[in-house]
Amino acid sequence: MRVALSLLVLPLMADAAPASQAIPDVVSEAASPAGVAAAPAGPASTPPPRVIHVVGADNYPPYLFRDEDGRPAGLVADEWALWEKKTGVHVDLQPVDWADAMRRVANGEAEVIDTIFWSSERARTMDFTAPFADVREPIYAESSVKGLVDLHSLKGFHVAALSGDLCIDRLRAGGVTLIDTYPSYQSLIASAVAGGPKIFCMDGPSAEYYLYKANASQRFREAFVMYYGHMHRAVRRGDSGTLSLIEKGFDQISPGEKKALEDKWFGAPLVGERWLRAFVIALAALALAAVVAVLWGLAMRRAVRDKTAEIDSQARRLRTLIDTLPDLVWFKGLDGKFLACNVRFERFIGAPENELLGHPASAFLPAAVAAEFAAADQRAIEVRAPVPHQFTLTYAHDGHQELVESLHTPVFGSHGELTGVLSIGRDVTQRRDDERHLRRLNRLYQVLTNVHAAIARERAPEPLFAAVCQIMVRDGGLRMAWIGRPDTDAGELVPVAWAGKTGDYLDPPHASLAEGPRGLAPSVQAFREGRAMHSTDIGSDPGMATWREGALALGYRSSSAYPLKSRGRTVGVFTMYSSAIQFFDAGELALLERLSEDIGRALEGYELAEEREQAINDLRDSEARFSTMFRMSPSGLGLARYDDKRYLEVNDAFISMFGYGPDEAIGRNGLELDTWVDIKLRGEAMAALERDGEVRNIEAPFRTRSGDIFHASFSAMRVSIGGEDLVLASYFDLTAQRLATRTLEDRKLELERIVSQRTAELSRVLDAMPDRYFRMRQDGTVVDFRIGREEDMYTQTANLLGRRIDQLLPSPASDALHSAIAEAIATKDIVVVEYALPFPEGERYFEARTLPLGTDQVIMFVRNITDRHSLEADRERARLNAVALANAKSEFLANMSHEIRTPLNGLLGLAQIGQRDTADPRTAANFAAILNSGRLLLGIVNDVLDFSKIEVGKLRVEQRPISPHALAEEAVALLRDRAIEKHIALELTFDPALPDRCMGDALRTQQVLVNLLSNAIKFTETGSVGVWAGLETGPEGVRMVYRVADTGIGIAPEQLAHLFDAFQQADTSTTRRFGGTGLGLAISKRLAELMGGAVQVRSEPGVGSVFELRLPWIPAAGTPPELTRDSSWADSPRRLDGVRVLVAEDNEVNQIVLERALEIEGADTTIVGDGRQAVNRVLADGRESYDVVLMDIQMPEMDGYEATRRILELAPDLPVIGQTAHAMLDERRECLAAGMVDHIAKPIDFRQLVDMIVRHIA
Template identity: 30%
Template sequence: MRMLVRCLFGLLLTLGLHAGAAAEKPASIVVTMDDNYPPYVFRDSDGQLRGYLIDVWALWSKKTGIQAELQPVSWSAALQKFDSGEAQVIDTIFNTPARQQKMDFTAPYADLPVPIFVHKSIQGIDSVATLRAFSVGIKTGDACGEKLSAAGVARIDEYPSYEVMVGAAVGGTLRIFCLDGPPGHFLLNRAGIEREYNEAFTLYQGQFHRAVHKGDQATLAAVNAGFAAISREEMYGLTEKWMGRPVAGAAWAPLVGYGMAFVLALGLILAFWNFLLRRTVVRRTRDLEAERQRLAAVVDGVGAYVAIKDAGTFRFSFVNKALCELMGRPAEQLLGHTDSDFFDKETVRSIREVDRRVIETGETVRTVEQRLVFKDHPPRSMLAIKTPMRDHTGKITGVMVLASDITEQIEQSRKLAEVSEDLAATLRAIPDLLFEVDENGLFLNYWAADQQELAAPPEAIIGRTLQELLPPAAVAVGLAAIAEAAARGSSRGQLIQLPTPNGEHWFELSTTLKSAAVSPRRFIILSRNVTDRVLANAEMAAARAEAERLLAEADSMREVLLSTLEDQQQADAQVRRLSQAVEQSPESVVITDLDGNIEYINEAFVRTSGYSREEMIGQNSRILQSGQTPRATYDELWATLLAGRAWSGQLINKRKSGEIYYEQALIAPIRQPDGMVLNYLAVKQDITEKKRLGEELDRHRHHLEELVVTRTAELAAAKQAAEVANEAKSAFLANMSHEIRTPMNAIIGLTHMLQRTAHAPDQLEKLAKIRDSADHLLSVINDVLDISKIESGKVTLEKVDFDLETQIKRVLTLVRDRADDKGLALRSEPLPAFGGCLRGDPTRLTQALLNYLGNAIKFTERGSVTLRSVNLMAFPK
């Protein structure tokens, strides 16, 4: 059945190729793809393109006869090339609903997991639901962007390529990112940070396709047919080359079964423990996230500007919504920046001075009034509280700033001061609003330092009542103050909120009875604007207390939990890494006690020596001695080790089979924390083959010198024989050329006579071809007669005027029948414009063109042969 399918594919490919030839199949197609997707395609250290797809497309070209012009570029550029029509095919692409609108896809040829990589310092992310609160990095144009957006992840940062994204992870500016599995592990390992990141979960399982433009079925069919023509064995060879092959099992595989059973049991216990721990982590993460959201709501709702800066760099690590609105930038454009990015030098200096004071002294600076001069905003004045931020050890890690904008208050104070200077001394002592009212709330008089704070124009106040001018709530408070003053003589501390031209303001009322003898009784009401004090004290006190409590609680819980998990994970991972590194090392590793008795050997030692672990553990290392290593070497080795130093040298040892082999060894003492030597560690490399190759190269070098002398003598004898044969050849050619001229002249004469008597067009055409061929052959024979001149280098070329287009047409006529017999299209591109005739030897030119075209037709199986002329004088030398 498999052979039948292979035959059908071959038949379809043959029919497709014949149909393509009839329709002038394109000589090449342009294929674009991602240039940074190892091991499928990537650039090596020299910038050369390597990978599975480079080889498989080359094999496709060989099978189809169509040149695949590969243009691997960055993924966003590859999408642009395909969308603009520069490329007919795009590879390394996932099939998504959005792309199906403008592309036709091949069947998938590779399954690729697309995981979410998370820095090991972040725990509790196990699904998209727990990912939504974080910012995720992706490559521009990657399909995982659609998946994340559809799942509700709103904070997505785009990077131009996987390498740039991994570079951001190396720099510490990116902690969570979506990256296809194969290139992800390749790039993280190459960057040396694979141990810093974990695969939190697999976002989805992607598949590689190849795609063409929507409706381009001809190209799609050619692509599919070409890959169908590649055999299973060829595909397996490329897969094995780039993806690797499974490692063969060891001879002691039965022991692995028992070990695996033990590991499985241990794994079940660890899995259950991990399940309980993971559930606890998820619950605590959920609680922390809820706490964080409540904290964020409080910080965003305090009505103040809140920011946190790092202690070392003074970069913003947190900003609330109000500060983002003040700066006119989203949080992403503020975080990681310093004050110098937004304010002038003097402002930065004054801010930094207070920040350093807080960090260095650990004190809270509660009333810092600073004028901020922005680079791109009008200046503002701030009333700020700055307090140090501490970690769980009490170390100061940053400074938290809570600020209120008091620009308007300062401006009002300035205006009040200007007005007060023009008032009389008595009124200067009364900066507040003063009103005279009767017990019914009727306004009788007023004194206002700033009439803008009045609830109504001055002319509209006198003769009107509280009920007519103030809101109901303010009227109730005012009448209550009058009643209390009537009963007690005075009333203080009542607050009312009133709308003014400058916005909503708070006023504190102090009311005294002016005269009890007058009816109705009169009262003096002093109205003090305490908006700044009320708002600043209430909002800042509440915000500071709540923010400090929540931040301290959240930091404490998070640090304790993360510290516990990280310590455990790091310890386990380090033990596993060290064990795997030693066991999988290609060099032999041996650990002995101080007497040289072997306590541990790795797999490489087993392969090199031929001894099993059971045979070597407990044996003294002398079991390997061959007797050929000089005694002085062993004396030096033990003297160096006993002195506490590492020894390096060459040993001649003996395998279990009795075979002698050479090793380059490095032996060093293993010390305890107190410095006491506990064991010796030996790392050894088998250099037997290297020594054999060196000796073999020396022998070949001496033998080559002898061969060169012998070959030189043989070449001298061959040269002399060739000269004799060449003289004989020249005599033979001269004789044969004279013999051929006589019948050739007869052919030319008879052809001329037939041309005079024949009248049919096809006969005349064939006779003309015979005459042209005979004339050309005669010209060649004439040159053969001058072979002696050719041999002596004295042959001369004609210098006559001739028409190049006529010569080309004549040559095409002579070879067209041969091209038609092979089904080849014979073409000639238009001649370049150069004007006039050419001067030279037309016979030699005709002979050269016939040779070129004859060879081209002979070695071309299908397609076309094109004769192209170029004017070399048009190009600079």
């Protein structure tokens, strides 16, 4: 079937290829029966050369190599020897390295190069003969290397190749970049055998020869055939005479002679020999019939042999060619079933040809693709002409996709009947991508052109920026483009021009130039790092997190940011956004970078133009200032030529000073005007001017026009103005200065007298001061001093001057003073240090104030502060005593809390049990009264304890997710019964804008809210109490507000000032009438402040009061814990049936209460008196004997913490619940640290206890 496919494709290729472009260029060469086209002959008059120099690849068996004697051998050598015999032209054939062969032809050292493949690059410098041989170019790989099936699979591998070989171009075109070159095939194979390259490309026959010779045929395998090359001979471009001579000479070699040479080097086919012997026998038999028949048979035998060999060779070559085509070739019958295909089609469909035959496409391809195949074939059958089509095909062998253009051609039999459809498909994916890329590049080049036009047109940055952004959006197909410049004051990158769909994307706040979330944008990174930054996918880029939502909403999918630089400084950023992910490829990004550089150069041009304009203006201003200064100067000025010193211009002061008018002075010099009295001094001045270019402040007598003499200071400078060599002369009248000098000298004497007097007075003041005064150098050397109090001197005064501090005082005092001197000089500010010195009666403390005096001296005042130091020490001791007293008070209150809670636990526990057990309503009411009184007492204890903790700073607030709605509802629910008892309406409303959760301390927030609500109900006899919860925004920000309003007795204005003082109420009558400790509001205010908020009040006596709890609003993402509301224990069912409880409690009353309460719930209870007994019971009864342990904390023998740790060593999974009478937050933490699962405070609420047990044993 493969031969049939070759014969079938042969007549169709010429028609099929042009229409679909599905057949590569090699087909046109292979399909030609002759294989060549005659080259144009050179001029007839040009005689053939006496010798022709031919070069070819050395070590290229079996075509060309050197034998053991070093002579050229191989098929090419024999062909040139035969060519030499046919043409009579001597051939100098030289096998050399391929790179050397190419060089010799290029340099004219050789006329012809043999065994060369055609390429477009080589065709620029060479003319080629028609191809004379086909050579496959496989990829060879070591047997351990798997998975190499095409060029795509070679990416990332190192591939070895012959230097200058055409396969290098093919590899690079296929995206293979890691290529190692060798000078010859022989060196390449030797390196591969020695462990070098694992993969290489090489002409098939040469590779087989060298691998066999190196005994490496089994080690390396042929992975796939990269392409089939066509072997040519070539000359330098334009050498048509030599080309014609070569082709004519090889045309004289007969097909038989060519076949004989090929059989010599490639071997003759054995099948052909068997056929030949049979044919000879048949001819011999026929020869008996007649000599004429014999002669005819011999002629026919030669013709048949030649023709058969030619057809067989063509068929084999064509089949090989079809199998190695990069195109898909398949043939289907009229029934839609496959009749033949090539190797590439096998790779696509995932099955060999023999499995395809007789099956339709639907047996191997998805239904939609098979239907497309069938539809294209059907159209070709219907129109009885080639039909083009385009598929997107997925290859079965590796899953990659290709866009394929195919041509479906109907095939007819010898009698014109339709026999099937031949299809040829070519991968045009790259062509499509190239076309798209070309369109994008053309668009981008148009953008560059338009931007360059804008650069040439605009004369300032702002209109240029606007034009560039507009061009990028209009002509570049971008979603949006903007240019930003830095605002150093705001620390932001501020947009100054933009175009496209922006929405509110560029509104403030802008990208920050500082570190942080707003400083991660690619635009800021580009500005900060001075290089292009790209966000190929905004949806996943961490740097775009702050802007992602807005960007995606506007259709931005990728962005590129380029720094705009002027003179090496980044002065702005050009950022553009596309609606596609990875919108730009590397080439386009390079063009955009060039675009940003062009804009930067334009900015540089603007800056240079602005600077040039500024320089011109400055020059004009300078000239104007010089002209004004020249005219208005109080010194006499004259501008003269340097060579003859004649004045060109003089100012008004010169005219006034010398008495000459402008017309008299201009054009004459000082000698001619006779202004110099001392001519010799003038000569010296002119000589100095000649030598040094200037003279300064020469005092000399000068003569006026009227003959008066005055003294002036003469200065002159050689200058160049407008290319002219000039002298600027200055005359300063010293008459007034000399008078002023005499006056100053008199004044100086008077000042010296005053200074001496003041110095003496200051010395007397310093001597009278108790402080000591020192003046010292930077190194601490004393240069002056006043001792003040003699008894404070550590060193004798006679030893002070000229000595350093470290020589006078011990360390660390001297070290402290040295540091103070250095700091005062460095900071130019006063530095104060304290130090101590040992004296016989004990340490004395001193304070040194150091003032800088210039850059190398200081003044230091030293004072004895021993008394002050003693007072500060006494004050610190008093503070520590106060802290200790506060701690003692706190400990006392905590212990008192424990001592009160312990009996209260028994009292309230028995009351709860009695209330649950009794059926008598009056008795139940009595127990309820006991419970209410006990809980009131518990509230007082809690208030006192909280206030104590607040005072000593031990109360801590937490920040956890809470529900502001649930907190308010729970507080109202807790106090609703009390409001009902007083017939007061209790209402709760919420702000609709109040969210469901926030961060806060649920316990303390509810404590304050219950306090405020309890007071409102307590002090309201009739009317209502309302609670409102919501958000309010004020100067302090957003606040969560709980507002409790009542219609109660109200508060007088003079009482509001003391409302939040501890242990105080409005007046004593209030306490007698309503009760209370006076701590509730004080604690509420302190708790609110600890939580960062405040409690505010406004009230009117007789009308009512409004209290507000205002707390910072902190949003929270978590879910707040649910709050449980109290319910009557008496209504609860027995929930602990069968639960085994071990109780460790040292108080007998509490033992009775716990045992009775747990039995009521159905529990099986075991009571022990201390922690050690609890550990022993678990050890004795076994770890599975108990479901839960209730552990008191403070017990004799062994406390609850230690007992818990030991029990958990015996039974790690046994839950232990702590119970304590302290009710301190620290105790809860210690319980959890010891391994307890929970903690309950005394007096115990049995409903809560049962809930806790059920939760932990579930």
